Amino acid sequence: MIEKVLQVKEEQHKQEIDELLAKQREKINHEHKQQMDEMIAAIVVQFTAQMAA
Structure with a gap:
């Protein structure tokens, strides 16, 4: 009986x-995704600026 109770508690x-x-x-994962999204946005802005120059 006690073993069963202990087993249930452990589970x-x-x-x-x-x-x-x-x-x-x-x-x-959510924080990592946000960081990646921010980095991608920054890269896109830089790339767009370089292409426009």
Whole structure:
């Protein structure tokens, strides 16, 4: 009985950690995408300016 309770608690804890890690990965991916979008926009502006010159 106690072993089963401990097993269930451990599984819940593992699931909570997995959910937190997934949220953290999602946040990092979102931030990375924003940074890449900003860099691409800056490159496009520079390229356009060079082509116009």
